Amino acid sequence: MEKPPVLDQYDGTTDLDDHIRSIEAVMDYHVVKGSIKCCIFPTTLRKGAMTWYRNLRPNSIHSWTELKELFLSHFTASRRQPKSEANLEAVIQGPNEPLRDYLDRFNKEAVQVQTADYMKRYLLERGLLPGSDFKKAIKIEKVHTMNALLRKAQAFIAFEEGKAAAIKALRGNDAARSSNHDDSSSRRGHDKRRDDRSRDTKER
Numbered sequence: 756m757e758k759p760p761v762l763d764q765y766d767g768t769t770d771l772d773d774h775i776r777s778i779e780a781v782m783d784y785h786v787v788k789g790s791i792k793c794c795i796f797p798t799t800l801r802k803g804a805m806t807w808y809r810n811l812r813p814n815s816i817h818s819w820t821e822l823k824e825l826f827l828s829h830f831t832a833s834r835r836q837p838k839s840e841a842n843l844e845a846v847i848q849g850p851n852e853p854l855r856d857y858l859d860r861f862n863k864e865a866v867q868v869q870t871a872d873y874m875k876r877y878l879l880e881r882g883l884l885p886g887s888d889f890k891k892a893i894k895i896e897k898v899h900t901m902n903a904l905l906r907k908a909q910a911f912i913a914f915e916e917g918k919a920a921a922i923k924a925l926r927g928n929d930a931a932r933s934s935n936h937d938d939s940s941s942r943r944g945h946d947k948r949r950d951d952r953s954r955d956t957k958e959r
Contacts, residue, residue: 760785762795767803770835771827774799789819796822804830838867840874848884853919855912857882858905876901888914
């Protein structure tokens, strides 16, 4: 290869499986053989991972599979533990949390959990704020897929955000009127004091 492909760096603290999958995806795309993978692999290492590589016994590696297995064995403590349905059960909409924020939090967890679509949909509905408009709506009109549920949520998100924007604008107008009223009162008070001082001067 004239120029090695750009690859992610690994320092020994992030998930090792992600690093290996990323490397193999790029290498396979470039149709790179195992021996060349072994030569390019150390260029992706730094800090603790590079220290490990430098401490390998010279001429002890005979294949990419062997190097990969040694790497995975050494850094196994850095392996990210898979998330389960219990992680999704813990995602509950807060009393004052907008629907958009709740769905964003849920989806960030959901993409890391291997479970059926219907289970994700069930857990999402379960975590909705009791008595919320959206929760009432999906009880009345059932949806049967996660995508359909998220599409339906968009209308409620738009309504929520429009309502919040209207309230914010109203409060801004009230604050402006209050400020104008205070300024007017202040001017009247100032004018009254000036008139009083003027009368006192004339009387003297």
